[in-house]
Amino acid sequence: MIPVADFWNSTVGKKTVVAVTGTILVGYLILHMVGNLNSLFGPGGAEPRVDWYSGWLREIAEPLFPYAGVLWLARVILLGSIVIHITGVLQLNSRNRAARPSRYPARRIGRSWESGTMLVSGLLVLAFIIFHILQFTTLSITVTPLEHGAVYFNLYNAFQEWYFVVIYLAALVLVGIHLRHGIWSLVQTLGLDSPARNRGIRYGATALTLVIVIGFALVPVLFWTGVLGAPETEAAIASLAGGTA
């Protein structure tokens, strides 16, 4: 186990860990985005496609694992990744500040704007994630009606409010900023870059970032603009009835 400790203690090792956890997080984001796009199938009668998907997530491999087992496993990996990612980033950051005398002229020599703001964009994304989980996973932010298992319903209601749409779009911009440098950076950190490939990888990173951001953004935007209609499930009707009462 000593090698692992040494690895983690060196700047290069730590950075590699940040990149690997970053990759896991990006991987999750892609899956999450694809999952979310299920809402584009619309209200779809009694069970919206996205609700089915949410349920499916919890029932995966059910005979083998308990209900939501795989989901919990994924959650543990995700949480671990975020914690390790942030720990690594913060430790590197304090080390890097120490390596620099305080009166360093802050001139940027062609460094991209995104690369200089990774810590800020990352921390804001963290704030968003906390808020986001409180809203859609623990259903604690009950400004708009929320119902267990009724994802379509929850989303529809949230994104009828302009401020939620704005919060999500803003968060996505931050995610985009973080990823545009982050995706290229992880390729470099993992040593997969080369002069011949560099341009391609830079474009690739931007393209993937755009796909992720736009993919996510479609959901709030389409709800807000009314392209995706109101849910027709029992819960929705009940809640609406309650609402009008």
Added chain:
Amino acid sequence: MNLPDAKIPPGPIEKKWQTWLDQHRLVGPNNRSDSKVIVIGTGLAGASAAASLAAQGFRVESFCFQDSSRRAHSIAAQGGINAAKDYANEGDSVRRLFHDTMKGGDFRSREANVWRLAELSENIIDQAVAQGVPFNREYGGQLATRSFGGVLVQRTFYSRGQTGQQLLLGAYSALQHQVASGNAVVHDRHEMLDLVLVDGQARGVIVRNLVTGEIERHAADAVILASGGYTNVYYLSTNAMGSNVTAAWRAHRHGALMANPCYTQIHPTCIPQSGEYQSKLTLMSESLRNDGRVWVPRKPGDDRAPTDIPDQERYYYLEERYPAFGNLAPRDIASRAAKVVCDDGLGVGGTGRGVYLDFRDAIAERGHDVIEGRYGNLFEMYENITGDNPYETPMMIYPAPHYAMGGLWVDYELQTTIPGLFAIGEANFSDHGANRLGASALMQTLADGYFIAPHTVAHYLTGDREPVSTSDSAFEQAEDAVESHITRLMDVDGTTAAQVFHREMGNVMLDNCGMARNAEGLERALTEIRAIKRDFWSDLRVDPGRDEFNQSLEYANRVSDFLELGELMCVDALRREESCGGHFREEHQTPDGEALRDDDRFAKVTAWEYRGEQGDPVPHDEPLTFENVKLATRSYK
């Protein structure tokens, strides 16, 4: 004082070095750590010697004045290094390399040394490759070679245009390896200011820690000077700003003889001077002459753009005067030819002191890409400095002082006239005679450092010596001398920077002891240098503060030694009444302006003895004998 024996082993020339190796005394592995060796300088010679001795198990203390040992002036060598490997299958051999070097040096070097140099050349390449030096390769992965001035074979190995850098980084990393293993210590930003003799043997040095100003004493069993060349005596030269003669000169003052000080090489392909303020001249590698053609307009004062001058109005003077070698004529010849055409008013550029080096035909013949592959970084460097693009318009070049063939006199074991004091690399008077061929300095520094000094120094270390400590009175005296020299420099308290005196003296040297010399000019130079010296000691100013970082003090100290060296160079040039290699006495030339040697009177090395600041230096002659080459008029026609 008589010149000691050069200790050349008996027997046929091919066997001499092996004979020496077979008979020299050895230090047992367990006893080596009892001996300490000081190495001054971390250039190719110093770093390679320090690394090799440390790897054998001796304790090595190495010194350089730069902030890192990797920055020694050897780093700037561009073109390449010779070796008689005959990879190009041209019938090259040790004998041919030996012969070319003897002839290139205009028959003013020691046969035995030159043979050994040629013999060791192959090992150097092997050693460097093993250290990871990335020499250029052919398709198929074999080492590539090219040709260089003064020879008709391709025996020059190179790493793009950064051969010196790569070789030095190889030697430097070998030395750093020894530092990591605890066998060697490198003191950077330390300058040797005096040599310490105990019982007539070199037993230590006094150095100044350039950061704290502290004067330190270091004792050892032997001292190796690898402090490089002194061509900076000309102020404007291709050498680094810090290159100086101080270490060698202080040894000279203690009795080490200075040999052939007047032999300096003026390199033909440098970027011409553009203004008064200029602090150094930049060399463009001689390898450029492989593909570039040298010319001037036939019409004096022709101010058309070079590309507008048609071929028949161009004077390709090297090709016309030296048809066999053409643009590849040796350096002394190419330099003097450039001087002659410029003296005739054919020179180009703002000062009229420039000739063209044209790649038009090479680009047309071989294509832009091939030329770029060979010289890309040199072209870039040229463009950086001058703002002109050599792919489109010819380069402008002019000769500049470059290399010191003279230096401390050493015997076959590279020991000076002071027992225990060795001199290697450019610091010794070396193996190049009166002119050094391209790509052979690197060869000599590394032969000295990797393969000769480690054995001869070890051999010396088997001799008898008393233990010394730095509290010995000899150290005290030397330290006092250093302190009082510094006091003297600081006490002048005038208003002029050392650099100003250096520049003045450089001009005098270049005008009178440069590419062409005559008795009258040399006499004049002596008077002028003495006047500058007086001014120096009455109007110098250095920054106050001796116990601290003080670059103006460092500089002034070096100039004080250059002033003395300059005098000796002129004295030596006056005494050598013949023309040979880089030493061209106008009184001694053939009707068509070639150098005229006088083998009867001057087939010898002149080694000068120091006789105090007021006394006149005394010459000692070492006759040169030639058994393996025929003394011939050197012809490159």
Added chain:
Amino acid sequence: MKFKLEIWRQFETGEEGHFETFEVDGIDPEASFLEMLDQLNERLTGEKRRTVAFDSDCREGICGSCSLVIDDTPHGPRQVTSCQTYMRDFEDGSTIRVEPFRSTSFPVIRDLVTDRGALDRVIQAGGYTGATTGPQPEPNSMPVAPEVQERAMDAAICIGCGACVAACPNGSAMLFTGAKVTHLNLLPQGQPERANRAIAMVDQMDQEGFGGCTNFGECSRVCPQEISLDVIGMLNREYRRGRLGKRPKDPPAMRAQ
């Protein structure tokens, strides 16, 4: 030409520094930046004022001694060494700020002179092949494809100036270290120590207090030898392979043929 210079003055390590303003006039546009400072120093000497300390030696861009931050950019505006920066690159009459290379691992000795010994110690940790002086194999018995030689050479030309450290917002020496590891690890002669080299050099780099790389890329943009960021990727890769105990796999280009 005429300039106003704001030059960093610091008497010794640890002391508070400050900027001092000087005016210089009559500067030839073809003079190099260092020659301009020489002229200033000659004048200061005449005025019996303390001269400005700065490092230089070869003055042709190869030794790596010169180390000025000119207008907030290590080595100045043109991505060449300070000594190869010419006054023609500046606007007549402009104000130019001159500072030393700054990094916690490069303490200032005086004015514009710093101690870059940390870079030597990184080399001591592993920047060599183990070959000591003595008989060596015939070089052509280990052919090196020209492409591999070129790549090794592209990295080997690092002049050890430390501009990369001065430019990096993290004070990281990854470009310098990466260059040496790339040079040696690509060549057949560098293989025996290959796995260990990256580990030892990275550990030393960390001990010297250099920061970690977050891929800003500024180092490569000021590097006078145009060392590519690729060497950092290579270093990361070599470090990981070495540390995680996997036998390093030779990159295909390197195989003897």
